[in-house]
Structures are given as C-alpha cells and as structure tokens.
Amino acid sequence: MLKKNLLALRHCGAFFCLLILSGCSSVSPWERGTLAKTQMNLVPSPLQSSLRSHQYGSREAASGGGEAAGGGCGCY
Amino acid sequence: MAVTKSKALNLLTAAALALPFTTIFASDEEAYFQYGHYEDGARNLFTTKSAFKPIEVDSLQSGMRLKLSDRVRLAFNYTQDTWSGATPMTTAPLAFNPNRESKTRAKTISGASPYLQPSNLYVDKQFNPLQFNAKTQKYSANNQLVHTLSTASPETRKQGDVRIGYDWDEASLDAGAGTSVEPDYESVFGNVGLRLDFNQKLTSVNLGASYTASETNSMLDHDASPYIETSTFGTRVQTLKNGVKVVTGSKDDWTGSLGLTQILNKSALIEGSISYTVSSGYMSNPYKVVEILFVDPTKKADAEGKIDAKLLPFLEQRPEQRNQWTENLRFVQHIDTFDAALHLDYRFYHDDWGINAHTISSDWIQPIGDGWSLTPRVRYYSQDSADFYAPYLLSKQAASTITFDDDGNIQRTSYNPKLFPKNYSSDYRLSGYGALSGGLTVTKKFAKGLELQAGAEYYTHAGSLKLGGGGEGNYADFDGYLVNASLNVDLAALSIANSAHSEHSHHAHHHHGAGAPAGVMFDHVLQNAGDVMIGYRYMYANQAGQMQQGVNPVSDKALLNQSCDPVLKQCFVTPQEMSMNMHMLDLMYAPTDWLTLMLMPQFMDMHMTMRDLDGAADLNMLTPLGAAVTHSRHEHTTGGVGDTGMYALFNVLKFANQQLNVSLGISAPTGDSAIQLRDTHQQDLGFIHYGMQLGSGTWDFKPAITYTANIDEWSFGAQLNGTKRLENQSKSGFALGDAFQATGWGSYSWTNWLATSVRGVYTLQGALNGSYKGVYHQIGAMDFPNSYGGRFVDVGFGINASMPDGSLQGNRISFEWLQPVHDDVNGYQLPREGALSATWSYMF
Numbered sequence: 001m002l003k004k005n006l007l008a009l010r011h012c013g014a015f016f017c018l019l020i021l022s023g024c025s026s027v028s029p030w031e032r033g034t035l036a037k038t039q040m041n042l043v044p045s046p047l048q049s050s051l052r053s054h055q056y057g058s059r060e061a062a063s064g065g066g067e068a069a070g071g072g073c074g075c076y
Numbered sequence: 077m078a079v080t081k082s083k084a085l086n087l088l089t090a091a092a093l094a095l096p097f098t099t100i101f102a103s104d105e106e107a108y109f110q111y112g113h114y115e116d117g118a119r120n121l122f123t124t125k126s127a128f129k130p131i132e133v134d135s136l137q138s139g140m141r142l143k144l145s146d147r148v149r150l151a152f153n154y155t156q157d158t159w160s161g162a163t164p165m166t167t168a169p170l171a172f173n174p175n176r177e178s179k180t181r182a183k184t185i186s187g188a189s190p191y192l193q194p195s196n197l198y199v200d201k202q203f204n205p206l207q208f209n210a211k212t213q214k215y216s217a218n219n220q221l222v223h224t225l226s227t228a229s230p231e232t233r234k235q236g237d238v239r240i241g242y243d244w245d246e247a248s249l250d251a252g253a254g255t256s257v258e259p260d261y262e263s264v265f266g267n268v269g270l271r272l273d274f275n276q277k278l279t280s281v282n283l284g285a286s287y288t289a290s291e292t293n294s295m296l297d298h299d300a301s302p303y304i305e306t307s308t309f310g311t312r313v314q315t316l317k318n319g320v321k322v323v324t325g326s327k328d329d330w331t332g333s334l335g336l337t338q339i340l341n342k343s344a345l346i347e348g349s350i351s352y353t354v355s356s357g358y359m360s361n362p363y364k365v366v367e368i369l370f371v372d373p374t375k376k377a378d379a380e381g382k383i384d385a386k387l388l389p390f391l392e393q394r395p396e397q398r399n400q401w402t403e404n405l406r407f408v409q410h411i412d413t414f415d416a417a418l419h420l421d422y423r424f425y426h427d428d429w430g431i432n433a434h435t436i437s438s439d440w441i442q443p444i445g446d447g448w449s450l451t452p453r454v455r456y457y458s459q460d461s462a463d464f465y466a467p468y469l470l471s472k473q474a475a476s477t478i479t480f481d482d483d484g485n486i487q488r489t490s491y492n493p494k495l496f497p498k499n500y501s502s503d504y505r506l507s508g509y510g511a512l513s514g515g516l517t518v519t520k521k522f523a524k525g526l527e528l529q530a531g532a533e534y535y536t537h538a539g540s541l542k543l544g545g546g547g548e549g550n551y552a553d554f555d556g557y558l559v560n561a562s563l564n565v566d567l568a569a570l571s572i573a574n575s576a577h578s579e580h581s582h583h584a585h586h587h588h589g590a591g592a593p594a595g596v597m598f599d600h601v602l603q604n605a606g607d608v609m610i611g612y613r614y615m616y617a618n619q620a621g622q623m624q625q626g627v628n629p630v631s632d633k634a635l636l637n638q639s640c641d642p643v644l645k646q647c648f649v650t651p652q653e654m655s656m657n658m659h660m661l662d663l664m665y666a667p668t669d670w671l672t673l674m675l676m677p678q679f680m681d682m683h684m685t686m687r688d689l690d691g692a693a694d695l696n697m698l699t700p701l702g703a704a705v706t707h708s709r710h711e712h713t714t715g716g717v718g719d720t721g722m723y724a725l726f727n728v729l730k731f732a733n734q735q736l737n738v739s740l741g742i743s744a745p746t747g748d749s750a751i752q753l754r755d756t757h758q759q760d761l762g763f764i765h766y767g768m769q770l771g772s773g774t775w776d777f778k779p780a781i782t783y784t785a786n787i788d789e790w791s792f793g794a795q796l797n798g799t800k801r802l803e804n805q806s807k808s809g810f811a812l813g814d815a816f817q818a819t820g821w822g823s824y825s826w827t828n829w830l831a832t833s834v835r836g837v838y839t840l841q842g843a844l845n846g847s848y849k850g851v852y853h854q855i856g857a858m859d860f861p862n863s864y865g866g867r868f869v870d871v872g873f874g875i876n877a878s879m880p881d882g883s884l885q886g887n888r889i890s891f892e893w894l895q896p897v898h899d900d901v902n903g904y905q906l907p908r909e910g911a912l913s914a915t916w917s918y919m920f
Contacts (some may be wrong), residue, residue, distance in 0.1 A: 027278060027341060027342050032339070032342065034341070034343045034412075037410070038440035040417050041408075042344070042347055042406055042421065045116055045437065045517065047108055047564070048531055048560055050564065052108060052558065054135070058133075059537065060459065061427075061431050061459050061462065061505055062402075062433035062435070
C-alpha cells in the first residue's frame with residue numbers, strides 16, 4: 001500500500017517539475033489574442049463536460065477529477 | 077459603432093490583463109439550459125432477452141452566473157436526472173440460468189424479478205458449473221457468465237447549488253455549496269477554491285478543498301429481497317414493520333486539490349493538477365448483490381460426476397475506506413493554419429482498492445465561419461479491476477447443514493460468513509475493462525451572445541479494450557450513447573449590445589409595460605424583424621387533501637364503492653398527493669415585423685403517492701391486482717421530455733396603448749405517453765396511472781387571443797386560449813380532453829422596475845377519451861378516464877421585476893401564485909392546492 005502511495009507521489013513530483021520547466025517563457029499581454037479565442041478555453045464547453053463527466057462517473061470506477069460537485073448516487 | 081481593428085486589439089489586451097486567464101474565455105454573466113439523454117444498449121443475456129428497455133437517463137440543467145459588483149460573482153445551478161430501465165444486478169454462471177423468463181412474455185425475462193436463487197445446481201470436481209443439455213440429457217462444464225438484470229421504475233434526482241466568488245486583481249476566492257436529493261440518497265456538499273496569478277498572469281496556482289456528506293436510505297427490491305442474504309450485515313439492513321428491508325449508511329468525502337496553469341507561448345497553454353480524496357463510510361451500491369456458490373467439500377461426486385451446489389445472493393460489501401489520487405494534465409495548442417484548437421487531456425487515477433485507471437481524450441475545435449464550429453472528440457479509458465471484485469464467489473462449505481441433537485431435534489447450521497472474503501462486489505464497474513468513445517459537437521454562436529450547441533457521443537465498454545489485456549469477459553460488454561442540446565445566453569455580451577442600442581432597447585421595454593403575470597403565455601409579440609427573446613419558465617402544481625366528487629368532499633367508503641368501475645365495484649387505493657414540475661424553454665424570434673415564431677420545449681417530472689382506502693379488501697400480492705396495489709404503496713415518479721410547442725404570433729390590432737395578439741400553435745407529442753411500471757411480484761403491472769404520463773400523446777392545436785392595455789402605471793389584459801386534440805387517441809390508446817381557458821388581469825407598476833398583479837382564471841378541461849390499450853390495472857379513481865378534467869376557478873397573485881438599466885438591463889423575472897377558489901371535478905379527484913409559475917426572460 002505504502003509503495004503504491006509513494007509511486008503516486010513520485011508521479012505528482014515529476015508532473016509539477018515538467019510544468020515549472022515549461023513556464024520559462026514570456027508572452028506579452030498584447031500577444032494573447034489567440035489565447036483569448038473561445039476554442040482555446042481549457043474547458044471549452046463546461047456545460048457539456050459536466051454532463052459527460054456525470055455519465056462517465058456513473059459508468060466508471062475512476063469518477064470525477066476530485067471536485068465535490070454533488071452528483072448523487074448513480075445507483076443504477 | 078465602427079471599432080477599428082487596433083482598438084479591438086487594445087480592448088482585448090486590456091481585458092486579457094484585467095481578467096485571470098483561467099476565466100478569460102468564459103463569460104462572467106450567462107444563463108444556460110441543457111438537455112441530455114443517455115441510453116445503454118441491450119445486454120447480451122445469451123439465451124433470453126429483457127422485456128424492458130435498458131437504463132436511460134434524461135438530464136436537465138439550468139443556471140445563471142451573474143456579477144453582483146465588479147468583483148463579486150454569484151452562480152446558481154439546478155440539475156435534474158430521471159432514469160428508468162434495466163441494469164445488471166449481479167453475475168452468475170449461465171449454466172445456472174439466472175434470468176428467469178417471464179410468465180407472461182415468452183423468451184424474455186421480466187427483468188424486475190431477478191432469479192437470484194436458482195435450484196438444482198451442480199458443479200464438477202474442479203467446481204466448474206455444470207450445464208444440462210436437454211438434447212443429450214447430459215451435464216457438461218460451462219464457465220460462461222451472464223448478468224442477472226433488474227429493472228427500476230422511473231426515479232428522479234434533483235440538485236441545486238450556489239457559488240459565490242470574489243476577484244482581486246491577481247487572485248480570486250470562490251465558495252460553493254449545494255445539495256442533491258433522490259428517493260434513496262441525499263448528499264450535501266461544500267467547496268472552496270483559491271486562485272493566485274503570478275508572472276503577469278502567465279502562471280496561475282489553484283488550490284481547492286471540498287467536502288461531501290451522503291446518506292443512503294434505500295428500500296430493497298421487494299421481489300428480490302426475500303432471496304437476498306442480509307443476516308451478515310448487522311444493523312446496516314433493517315426490516316420495517318411492513319416487511320420491507322431498508323439499507324442505511326452514510327459516507328463522507330474530503331478532497332484537496334492543487335493545480336498549476338501555465339501559458340507556454342502565444343498559442344499554447346498547459347494545466348496540471350493533482351487531487352486527493354479520502355472517502356469513508358458506506359460505499360456499496362445497495363442494489364448490487366454478489367452470488368456466492370456454496371459447495372460442500374465433504375460431498376462426493378455422483379456417478380455422472382456432479383456435486384450438489386447452492387447459490388445464495390449477498391448484498392455487496394465494499395471497503396469502508398477509499399483513498400484516491402488523481403493527476404490531470406491538459407494541453408491546448410492553437411493550430412494557426414486552420415484557426416483550430418487541439419485539446420489533449422490525460423488523467424491518471426489510482427486508489428487503494430487496487431484500481432489504476434488511465435484516461436486520454438482529445439478534442440479538435442474547428443471554427444468553420446459564420447459563428448459555427450465543429451468539435452470531433454475521441455476518448456479512451458482503461459481501468460484495472462478492484463482487488464475485491466469477482467463475478468461470483470466460490471465458498472467451499474455447505475450453505476446449510478442439518479444435524480440432530482441428542483434429543484433427536486433438528487439442528488440447522490448455516491454457512492460460516494467468516495469464511496467469505498472481507499469485501500466483495502461483482503459490480504461490472506469495478507472489473508477490469510476499457511472504454512472507447514467518440515463524438516461530434518456542433519456549436520452555433522449568434523450575434524448578441526446567444527449560443528446553441530448539439531452533441532452526440534457513442535460509448536463502448538469491453539473487457540477486451542483493457543490496457544494490457546486481462547479484462548472481464550465479453551458477457552459484461554455494452555455500449556451506449558449520449559446526446560445533448562444546450563442554449564447559452566451571454567448576458568455580458570447582451571448588455572454591451574444593448575448599451576450600443578440603448579434607444580431601441582429602451583423603446584422596446586417601454587412598450588411592454590409591466591408585462592403579463594408569470595402564468596400567462598402568448599401575451600406579447602416581438603416588435604422588429606430580427607428581434608430575439610429567450611425565456612425560461614418553471615411551473616409547479618400540486619393536488620392534495622380530501623378527494624372530491626364534483627364540488628363535494630367524499631369519504632373513503634364512497635370512494636371504495638363508487639369511484640371505480642361500476643362492474644368492478646371496488647377500489648383499493650386513493651391518490652394522496654400529486655405534484656408536477658415543468659421546465660419550459662421559451663425561444664422567440666421575429667423573421668418579419670408582423671410575425672413572431674415561438675418554440676417551446678418542455679421538460680417535466682411528476683410525483684404521486686397513494687394510500688390504501690379504509691376497508692379495502694386485502695389482495696394476494698401474487699395476483700396482478702394485488703401486485704399493483706402493493707406497488708402503489710411506493711411513491712411513483714416519472715420524468716423526462718414533455719411535449720414541444722410551436723407557435724406563430726401575430727399582432728392584429730395596435731393602438732398607442734392597446735394591442736390585440738393572436739397565437740396559433742401546434743403541440744408535438746414528444747413527451748412519452750406510454751410509460752409502464754416495472755414488473756413486481758412476477759406480475760406485469762402495465763401502464764402507469766394516466767396523470768403520470770409526460771405527454772398528451774397526440775398532436776394538439778393550441779390557439780390563443782390576447783388583449784393588453786397600458787394606462788399610466790396600470791396594465792390590463794385578457795386572454796382566451798384553448799387546446800384541441802387533433803387525434804382521437806395516442807399510441808397507448810387514450811387522448812387527453814380538450815381544454816378552454818379564459819383569464820383576465822390587472823397590474824400596477826410601483827416603480828419603473830417593479831409591478832404586482834392580480835388575475836382571475838377559469839379553466840374547462842374535458843375528461844380523457846378512450847383508455848389504455850394493453851395491460852394496466854384499475855386500483856383507484858385515477859385509473860379511470862372519467863376522473864380527469866373539470867371546471868376550475870383560480871385567483872393569481874403575481875410580482876414582476878424588470879431591469880430597466882445597468883448590467884442586467886433587459887432581464888425580466890416574474891412569479892405568480894395561482895390559488896384555487898373553485899374545483900368542480902369530473903369523476904373523483906384530489907383538489908388542487910395551487911400552482912406556482914416563475915419566469916425569466918431576456919428581450920433583445
């Protein structure tokens with residue numbers, strides 16, 4: 001059990017290193033026009049995504065991404 | 077209005093700097109509405125099939141996000157799901173024939189009567205299940221597994237939540253709370269989120285924490301519960317006075333999360349997050365059981381090599397603790413050549429139940445001009461099985477043994493539960509498998525901030541799709557599809573558009589005066605070609621109290637002897653409470669100055685409770701009528717899409733302060749009018765009570781004529797409207813009666829934004845025509861077509877508020893309570909207690 005937890009922690013560490021390294025760039029505010037386009041939103045269709053994740057959550061063991069959003073039992 | 081390109085760029089830049097980029101793209105103020113439908117494909121039962129449709133779920137979601145001030149945000153959200161249909165309850169060897177065929181329907185299983193304890197079971201020396209072959213009259217080993225299906229009558233879950241947020245220049249704090257309620261499960265939840273921006277908002281850190289408390293309180297299926305072993309569950313399972321077994325449990329979930337979002341360059345960004353959830357308490361599904369196969373090791377095989385075996389079902393037993401870790405990575409890259417965005421998401425999930433799961437998905441968002449965009453997407457998911465998952469368990473002990481004590485009395489010894497594993501589940505969702513899905517979403521953005529979206533996704537689940545192989549057998553494979561349609565109104569974009577056209581806008585609103593009360597429809601037309609109005613209507617109505625015949629209250633004795641069929645002579649139950657919630661979307665568009673088109677999809681749910689009549693005969697529950705009466709002691713619910721209205725509105729007369737409008741409409745029978753109850757006690761219960769159907773089942777003609785007048789602070793109106801059924805009967809055999817309504821109102825504007833109204837309503841509604849074609853059981857007045865409709869008078873009290881200026885300019889909300897003052901019912905019916913209407917509309 002402990003080994004598995006350590007494995008998970010290592011995963012997380014590697015993950016954040018990657019992110020921090022990737023952050024060494026500079027984009028001026030006036031260069032962010034492309035980023036402001038709707039298709040570039042991290043979650044482009046939040047409403048549809050919530051429906052989909054509710055559906056996956058009732059069909060898969062690895063439900064949710066850790067947010068508490070209610071969701072009920074899905075007892076079917 | 078001519079804004080130069082560089083100005084636009086400057087504005088955009090300013091906006092980009094002013095707002096955190098994680099929320100740059102989503103509007104701060106919006107109203108939305110979504111409908112979703114999910115449906116499983118049929119399961120492979122090999123030798124038979126289910127008489128009931130597989131599980132289907134209708135979902136409705138609506139909400140609004142607003143800015144209370146420059147820095148304070150408020151959001152509220154309402155979600156409702158209604159589901160019904162067949163799902164796997166457990167798994168057993170096919171050799172044991174665990175899906176009993178219906179008595180009334182050949183070659184199908186009734187589904188609701190799971191065959192949990194089949195008899196005459198044998199295994200060989202290696203404990204392989206033995207299948208009897210009728211042709212050769214011999215037994216042979218067969219390890220094929222099959223699900224045992226169980227069917228649920230419709231059930232509804234409702235969830236409401238609110239969220240409030242505060243923005244600083246480079247940080248934001250959000251807090252939210254909500255509750256979700258369904259008949260057997262309730263939860264409350266709260267969450268907080270903090271976002272900190274760094275490095276000119278190139279980097280954001282997100283911290284989150286949340287808590288959910290849930291309570292399970294579920295009645296076991298009365299057909300299945302006599303066969304389910306509950307003795308090993310202690311106080312978790314309790315037997316009520318009426319013999320119904322109830323499973324109770326509570327659960328707590330705590331989650332913490334940490335995320336980092338980074339702009340990589342001017343056309344790419346990435347987000348990484350980790351979260352940890354600890355759950356403790358009752359996490360089993362009360363409707364899933366595990367079959368344990370008992371084989372007594374002291375028993376020897378007979379001449380054919382058969383050993384007696386016994387199969388007993390136990391409620392599944394999951395661990396009461398679960399630690400879950402999730403890592404998410406999202407990457408978005410703009411593809412300049414196509415002006416498209418490529419989204420790549422990966423998630424790794426790990427828990428201490430032994431499940432590791434990988435999810436990878438990709439979206440390609442392709443704008444194709446004129447506000448349209450296409451988004452194909454593909455997703456792959458794979459999970460390991462939980463440590464305690466098994467399709468069924470083998471226990472090498474006798475299910476029960478009979479011995480004699482010294483006095484010669486029979487001593488029965490049951491199985492020893494200590495020989496079972498600590499935890500067990502045969503829920504296919506805890507098995508090892510993979511799932512592949514793909515879909516397409518089409519989005520159209522109109523000017524003035526209106527966006528419509530429709531999407532479809534096909535989902536396939538298979539053991540063979542598991543990453544690295546070794547997944548569950550193909551008996552558990554299934555597929556399904558999910559479709560959604562949504563409407564989104566960007567209120568911020570609207571108010572910008574409005575301030576640019578304030579003169580026109582002001583004119584439009586002024587013209588509408590105080591507006592009609594919330595319960596009135598078709599009262600106004602749009603003024604100019606190209607005008608659009610979006611609205612949302614909610615209506616609640618309920619009936620309760622002492623049953624009436626005509627205008628007079630009636631006793632149980634009278635109901636018992638008179639309210640049912642004159643031939644049958646006896647009633648058994650009476651309705652106790654009936655309520656209806658209706659959600660309507662109101663979409664208006666004026667293609668020309670003189671015509672307004674209106675589309676009105678509806679989503680509804682019904683709820684009904686009944687009680688036994690005093691002095692009613694006691695029926696054997698194993699007869700069709702007896703089973704129907706027994707089932708009526710549970711509350712009944714239905715829900716889903718209702719009928720869809722399509723209207724054309726004309727302004728026929730118009731003076732300075734008066735107008736006369738005519739509306740001609742058709743209602744399409746998109747609501748289900750053939751909902752049936754699940755089988756119980758091995759009886760086919762057939763159609764649910766008429767009043768619980770979601771649609772009329774017929775095409776209906778709906779005309780209305782409306783007069784409105786404004787004099788200073790006063791507004792008056794009157795309307796005649798009707799419903800004429802264009803068909804004699806629906807496909808299920810009956811048609812609702814025609815209806816006529818006359819209403820008149822007066823309202824007074826106290827300020828330029830607030831008005832109150834008083835209204836009178838007279839309604840005439842005919843009884844049902846025809847009756848169900850097919851199985852249904854008449855156990856109370858509500859099962860007779862003549863106990864529908866009547867003559868009704870109501871008085872309504874309303875309040876209307878419209879925002880004349882500010883960022884919410886153009887929004888109008890109104891409420892009206894209709895208080896019944898006179899009920900003259902056809903046949904025998906519950907009196908009405910009242911109806912609430914609430915509307916939100918946006919004129920632009």
